[in-house]
Amino acid sequence: MDQAATAQASTRSFGSQKMARATLGQMVLALFIALFLLGFLIFPVATVLYVAFTEKGTGAFTLINFIDFARTDLFVRSFWNSFYVSAMSVVLASVFALPLAYITTRFTFRGAGLIQTLGFLPLIMPPFVGAVAMLLLFGRNGSINLLLDDWFGFKIPFMEGLNGVILVQSIHYFPFILINLSASLRNIDRAMEESAQNLGSSGFRLFRRIVFPLAMPGYLAGASLVFVKVFDDLATPLLLNVKDMLAPQAYLRVTSIGIADPMGYVISVVLIVMSVLAMWLSACAMKGRDYATVQRGGGGLMKRSMNRFETIVAYGVVTLILLLVLAPHLALLLLSFATVWSFSPLPDAYTLAHYSRVFGESFVYIKNTFLYASLAGLIDVVLGVAISYLVLRTKLIGREWLDFMASAALAIPGVVLGIGFLRAFYGVTLWNGQPLATVWIMIVIALAIRRLPYALRACYAALQQISQSLEEAAENLGANKARTVRRIVLPLMTGGIVAGFVTSFSTAAVELSATLMLVQSNSDAPLAYGLYVFMQSPAGRGPGAALGVIAVILVAVCSWASHVLIERTQKARGATS
Amino acid sequence: MTSLHHAVSHAHASNLEISDVHVSYGQNAVLKNVNLSIKPGEFFAFLGPSGCGKTTLLRLIAGFNQANRGSIKVGGKDISALPPWRRDVGMVFQSYALWPHLNVARNVAFGLEERGVPKAEITKRVQAALDLVGLSDYAQRLPSQLSGGQQQRVALARTIVIEPKILLLDEPLSNLDAKMRVEVRRELRDLQQRLGVTTIFVTHDQEEANAICDRMAVMNEGIIQQVGTPRELYERPANLFVANFLGHANVLRGAMGESGHDRSFTLRGGERLMIREGAHIPDDARLVLRPQAFSLARGTANGSWTGTVQDVEFLGAIIRYRVSLNQDDILVDASFRPGDEVYAPGEQVSVSFDSSSAVWLSQ
Ligand SMILES: Nc1ncnc2c1ncn2[C@@H]1O[C@H](COP(=O)(O)OP(=O)(O)O)[C@@H](O)[C@H]1O
Ligand SMILES: [Mg+2]
Numbered sequence: 001m002d003q004a005a006t007a008q009a010s011t012r013s014f015g016s017q018k019m020a021r022a023t024l025g026q027m028v029l030a031l032f033i034a035l036f037l038l039g040f041l042i043f044p045v046a047t048v049l050y051v052a053f054t055e056k057g058t059g060a061f062t063l064i065n066f067i068d069f070a071r072t073d074l075f076v077r078s079f080w081n082s083f084y085v086s087a088m089s090v091v092l093a094s095v096f097a098l099p100l101a102y103i104t105t106r107f108t109f110r111g112a113g114l115i116q117t118l119g120f121l122p123l124i125m126p127p128f129v130g131a132v133a134m135l136l137l138f139g140r141n142g143s144i145n146l147l148l149d150d151w152f153g154f155k156i157p158f159m160e161g162l163n164g165v166i167l168v169q170s171i172h173y174f175p176f177i178l179i180n181l182s183a184s185l186r187n188i189d190r191a192m193e194e195s196a197q198n199l200g201s202s203g204f205r206l207f208r209r210i211v212f213p214l215a216m217p218g219y220l221a222g223a224s225l226v227f228v229k230v231f232d233d234l235a236t237p238l239l240l241n242v243k244d245m246l247a248p249q250a251y252l253r254v255t256s257i258g259i260a261d262p263m264g265y266v267i268s269v270v271l272i273v274m275s276v277l278a279m280w281l282s283a284c285a286m287k288g289r290d291y292a293t294v295q296r297g298g299g300g301l302m303k304r305s306m307n308r309f310e311t312i313v314a315y316g317v318v319t320l321i322l323l324l325v326l327a328p329h330l331a332l333l334l335l336s337f338a339t340v341w342s343f344s345p346l347p348d349a350y351t352l353a354h355y356s357r358v359f360g361e362s363f364v365y366i367k368n369t370f371l372y373a374s375l376a377g378l379i380d381v382v383l384g385v386a387i388s389y390l391v392l393r394t395k396l397i398g399r400e401w402l403d404f405m406a407s408a409a410l411a412i413p414g415v416v417l418g419i420g421f422l423r424a425f426y427g428v429t430l431w432n433g434q435p436l437a438t439v440w441i442m443i444v445i446a447l448a449i450r451r452l453p454y455a456l457r458a459c460y461a462a463l464q465q466i467s468q469s470l471e472e473a474a475e476n477l478g479a480n481k482a483r484t485v486r487r488i489v490l491p492l493m494t495g496g497i498v499a500g501f502v503t504s505f506s507t508a509a510v511e512l513s514a515t516l517m518l519v520q521s522n523s524d525a526p527l528a529y530g531l532y533v534f535m536q537s538p539a540g541r542g543p544g545a546a547l548g549v550i551a552v553i554l555v556a557v558c559s560w561a562s563h564v565l566i567e568r569t570q571k572a573r574g575a576t577s
Numbered sequence: 578m579t580s581l582h583h584a585v586s587h588a589h590a591s592n593l594e595i596s597d598v599h600v601s602y603g604q605n606a607v608l609k610n611v612n613l614s615i616k617p618g619e620f621f622a623f624l625g626p627s628g629c630g631k632t633t634l635l636r637l638i639a640g641f642n643q644a645n646r647g648s649i650k651v652g653g654k655d656i657s658a659l660p661p662w663r664r665d666v667g668m669v670f671q672s673y674a675l676w677p678h679l680n681v682a683r684n685v686a687f688g689l690e691e692r693g694v695p696k697a698e699i700t701k702r703v704q705a706a707l708d709l710v711g712l713s714d715y716a717q718r719l720p721s722q723l724s725g726g727q728q729q730r731v732a733l734a735r736t737i738v739i740e741p742k743i744l745l746l747d748e749p750l751s752n753l754d755a756k757m758r759v760e761v762r763r764e765l766r767d768l769q770q771r772l773g774v775t776t777i778f779v780t781h782d783q784e785e786a787n788a789i790c791d792r793m794a795v796m797n798e799g800i801i802q803q804v805g806t807p808r809e810l811y812e813r814p815a816n817l818f819v820a821n822f823l824g825h826a827n828v829l830r831g832a833m834g835e836s837g838h839d840r841s842f843t844l845r846g847g848e849r850l851m852i853r854e855g856a857h858i859p860d861d862a863r864l865v866l867r868p869q870a871f872s873l874a875r876g877t878a879n880g881s882w883t884g885t886v887q888d889v890e891f892l893g894a895i896i897r898y899r900v901s902l903n904q905d906d907i908l909v910d911a912s913f914r915p916g917d918e919v920y921a922p923g924e925q926v927s928v929s930f931d932s933s934s935a936v937w938l939s940q
Contacts (some may be wrong), residue, residue, distance in 0.1 A: 193676035194641055197661040198668045199688030199739060209687075213678040 007219065022482075026394050029386055030402060036383070037405045043447050044420025045272075045412055052265040065262045069270070069373045074244060074265070081162060081247040083475045085237075085519045086230040092221050093174035096325060097222070099317050101178050105185040107314070108305045110262035115318060118277045119178045122325050124555040125332070126510040126528055127172035129548040132535045133331035135159055135170050136238075136341060143345040171325050176229070177222035184218025185211075189526065217286045224282035226566040227273050232413035235512040235528075239535060246271060247415050250517065254419050259426060290533020329552065336545035342538075354546035362547060365521060365530035369509050369554075372440070372526050376447035377505035381497050383452060384459035389485070391462050393471075403456070410453045414513025421446055422517055438520040446518060447508040454507070455500035463489070495565075502562035506555040527551050590617035590775045591742040593638070598647030599662035600633055600799075607633050608799045611647070613783050615777065615792075620769050622778045625796035626822070627717035631779045632671075634796075635745050638777070647906040651742050662691075667741030671748045673721035673732040682708070682716040688739040706738040711769065733765075737772060744769070744776040750785065754797050762789055783823050787811075795819050810811045811867075817938050820865050827907045828938075829864040830908045846903025850932065862937040870934040873898065873926045875918075881927035886920045900928060 055062045069075050100119055104112040122130070137143050138158035145155040158167055179389050190210065234247040237479060243252065253264035336354055338347030338488060349354045358366075387406055390399045409417075425437035436442065466489065474484045490497075512528040519525045525533075534544030593615040600608040607630045615621045623631040636642045638649060640661035648659050656664050675684055682703055688701045707713045710730035720728055729749060736744065749765070750758045766789050770777050779787050786793050787807040795802045795810060795818075803815040807823075814820035817828060831844040840852040840863060852858065877883045884900040884907070896919060898909045909928070913919075920926055 189672065189674065191670045191672050192676060194661070195638075195668070195670055195674040196676075196687065197641075198666070199690035199735070200641055200662045201687070202660065202662040205691070210676060214676070216678075250614075286805075 012543045013050050026396055030390055030396055030399065033383060033386060033390075033402055036254075037402070037449075040421075040445050041405065041409055041412070041417075042085045044417060044424040047424040048265050048268045048416060048420045051262055052269045056260070056262055062228040065110040065266045066269075067540045069263065072263075075246075075267070076245050076250040078244045078249045078267075080273075080400065081242075081244055082231055085162050085165050085169065085245065087170040088162075089173065089230045090177075090226050092166060092170035093177050093226050094223065095217075096170065096174040096321050097177035097181060099320060101181040101185060103314050105182050106303060107310075108303050109314065111318075112561045115383045116178075116182065118322055118326065119175050120559075121175075121329060121556075122172050124176045124506065124510070124559065125172070125329060125552050126235070126512060126531065127168055127233065128239040128512065128535065129332060129531055129544075129551070130172055130328035131164070131168045132541060132544065132548075133328040134164070134171070135200060136335060137327055137331045138167065139164075141343050146154065146343070146345050159240070161242060165237050165242055165245070168236055168240070168328075169233065170226075171328065172236075173226045173229055174325065175379050176225045177219065180218040180225075181215060182218075182223035187218075188214045201295075202220040205413060207414060209308065211563065220285050221281050224278050228278050231274055231278070232271060233513065234516060235417045235532060239532070247413065247513070250415050250419065254422065255516070257421075259422055262545050263495060265423075268413075268419055270414045271416055272411060275413060279411060289523055332545050333341045334550070335541060336549045338542060357543050358546045362530055362534075362543065365525060365527045365547065366550065368440075368525060369527035369551075372444050372447060373505045373509040375444045376508045377446040377455070377501040379444070380452050380455035380504040381459065381501045383448075384500050385463075385490075385497060387456055387491065388460040388463045389489070392460070393468075403460075406456050407453045409449050412450075414450055414511065415517065416452060417446055418514040418517025421514070437518065442501065443524070443526070446514045447511060448504070450511065450514055451504040452510050454503045458500035458503060459493065460496075462493040462499075465496075466492045498562050498565050502558055509555055509558075510551055527554075590773050592617045593743055593775060593777075594648075594650040594653075595634075595638075596648050596650075598634075598637065598649070599645045600630075600637060600642060600644055606799060608637070608644075611799075611801055612859075613794060613801065613804065615773055615775060618773045619789045620766065620776045620778065620789065621714045622780060622790035622793035623796060623820075624783060624786040624793050625781055627781050629796045630799040631781075631796060632747055633799075635668070635747055635777065635779055638743065639666050639745055640664050665741050666740075666743045667736035667739060667747055668744060668745040669729075669732045669736050669747065671751060673720075673728045673752075675728055675731055676734075677720055679720075680716070681718050681720070681723070684720065684731060684899065685738055688735065692739065692928040702738055706734040709737070710734045725752055726761060729753065729761065733768075737768075737774070737876060741774065744774045745928045746776065748779055748781070750780070757784070765789065787823075795822060797822075812934075812936075814865070814936060814938070816940050817863070817865070820938060821935065825868055825908055827866045827868065829905055829907070831864065833858070833860050833862070844902065844905060847930040848902055850935075853932070858937045859939045862939045865938050866907075866930060866934065868897065868908045869895075869912075870930045871907065871909040871928055871932065873900070873909060873911060873928060875920065875924065875926060877925065878927040878929070884926055884928050886922050886924045886926060887889070888922055889919065891919075896924060900926065902928070 052065055053061055053063070054065065097119075100115060103109055106114050109115075125463055135142060139145065140155060140157070140159070141524055142159070144158070147154055157163060192210060192214060193206065196206050200210065234251055237243070237248050238243045242248065250264045250267035250271065253267065254260055257263075275512070331354060334347055335341060337350045337352070339349040339351050339353075341347040383406065387402050391403050394513040420438050425442060426435045430436060430439070470489055470492070471484050474488045475481070479487060492505055509526075510528050514530065515526060515529055519529050522530075522533075526550070531544055531547050533552065534547060535539035584795065593613070595611055595613040598608055598611040599606070611634065624636060625631055633642055637644055640656070640659060645658065647657075648655050651664075651666065658667070676687075679687070683921075685703045685706055686699050689702060694702070703716070706712065707716055710733055711729055712727060712734065715723065715727065717730075720731065723731065729752070733749075737844050750761055753761060762785060765778075765870055778786070778790060790807065792806050793810065794804045797818050803810055804818045805813075810819060811823050814823065814826075817826075820826040820828070829844055831842050834841050838854075840854075840856075841860075842850045842852060842858075844850075844864075850864065874881070882902055884902045887899040887901050887906065889896040889899075891913075894913060895910045896913045897909065898920065900909055907928070911917075
């Protein structure tokens, strides 16, 4: 319970008067958080903006960099490629997610729970890891095309150029649509559908006029998330050797031409603008459409059983989709045990050598990942608890700004934050002359900033659910604010805090966009970076796959453990209240 | 008013025949041997405690539940095999179930659009229906921008605009506050009278049912206990459940006795009631008397029972006494007018009643 202790220490100085006025302790806490966010989020991003909008050398305001951007064929092409890939990924991800969501929420379907769980799996594997596995299965000389060539004498360019990025990204990110859409569908009260039937509607008309519009907000939320994630992703296109997209261009400019070249920064600004635009558009589309219609005593969407024909079709579709989206996992597993796997549908022989190699020389990656991801998770929950407490339980002026700043990280692509860190902290040197930007702790902070919005939302929701009367009762019985926080608030928030920590931990463990910029030496590198390095050479693919399997297992075990923990605390609380 | 009326009125109302309906969920029988006959244009209520199967029966009529056996006929035609969207049985849901993505006008137009009614006529009929419920100014609002009472009216307008053969209302007033409930109840009754549509109204509140319906069916544990007008059921309950569910009933146990020609009923405490000759009363019957059947007088009187006032509740128009007889306690309601004498706890009173208001029930 380290994080609880830290959070408690930071709130200990809260005065015991009612929340009418902010106490000194609260102000100090808020100031500390504000400084942290200003220093590690606002400042680096502002630096990126500054460089993009000023003349190199003089520092005078200029738009010339953007004009250069628009005049350079490569950049314009990269922009449209990124746009095309993102849009097509949304389309393809929808093709995977729609049937799964629809079948599992609307029919009494054996294995619906299993499908929803399996649907999560792609998320826990870094997409660039999947990319390698996908090459082996669907590439020009991958298993499928070899078989196709053998049997029918033709090949399908699944993985050629942008196709590959689209396929890999949509397989990786479709769970966002599945999760949001399923939640929306489940939130439609069955009376919504029944009243339509009662007034004479049925079948596809009923779906089109009532069910689909009501599920729209969930779909939009998922789709916009997919769009933004794909637009910002760096590692997948790089690994598939697709360089003419925006994020790879930003990375390549900064790493190959140098951190003084303004084009990387201009691209970063474009990435930010596109993220904000996509989120803003989806927010506009969803405005006033909070359609959670489940009523007191109402059931979710109407479920019915399928006839024999429908059952066969449904199982066929579900199996096909699951096979496809789980293919990278299977291929990765095979690859991690394969001696040689090329130009053949399956590996030639199997070995454990890759694992022993990974646990031997590459163990440092695993160790670093644990260290970085846990520290990042810890920072996130401490900040998350503190910010939600300040926002929900105090009248501190400007407290919403803390919330806003912390959430703004959502709109900052990882590669942009990485570039910002490099630029902002490269000039700052430590006592031994090492630039601040290259110290491993900066990787931790970048990861923490990137994941803060998610942890914050988890803590915020947890605190919001605690009735303030519980705290008032404790104060009424003689506990001061600090003791109330420690004895009542934090224990009740445990579920949310754990959820926040695990989300941060498990996503930070496989994050690459920001770290790719910041890792300076192999000894400081986390798992995702190691994977990336391994996967670039054919000889490294075996160990790379072994490392990938370890990453998947790591994240899966953590998610599962947190799920169990949260269930258990909820059950325990349910029993006492 | 006549044109509006015409736009949504029902040329001829339909009757509803439910015969021998059984519904069970697994082992759990929810409706048992239900037989009902509802007349054209009647305002009919299903009344019973929660969980007794009212909603199940209503949903069965609308086609959302399947009966294990039995038939449902509307206007002489068996609709049991029809899916909900072919039944022409309009249902107003307890939660209203207004679609949040459609405005009021489009909610109301939905059923007409599904029936392929021409656009111009839809506009006219939607307007008329909204006028009828007094919401024509709200046509462009979203449901979330309406109060509970307004939402309820939209739900009603949405259903009556399709001119259903039967109108089903599932606890339509339960989401309103107490004052609104009485108001809307009157409006509902008024509207039903004007439209003349056969209507079934589900409620667990006996006062609501009494006030609004022509006839009602009292249900308990999936069985229809009694069917009749509110007054019939109140005055002549068929069994103890009905007697107790419709207002308070004093149920007195005793023994039937015979001395010479006279039959008499003796309470456990010895109080005795002579029984008219020829009255057919089973031996195990209990005496059921409404609180207002009794009258009290100070002191004791010949031929009356004697009791002691235990406590007094002043309820405004009536005063409710709890009076203990030798063995039994009874509730007595006396109407109160300002200046009337009120008995105090501990006072001895004589208790008399009109034996024609006595009801004998053996179960
Ligand atoms: N789908 C169902 N599955 C199993 N039991 C049900 C279902 N729906 C209702 N019941 C049971 O049927 C009984 C009658 O329910 P209902 O008709 O809703 O009662 P009411 O509307 O009178 O309150 C209840 O005991 C309820 O638990
Ligand atoms: Mg009910």
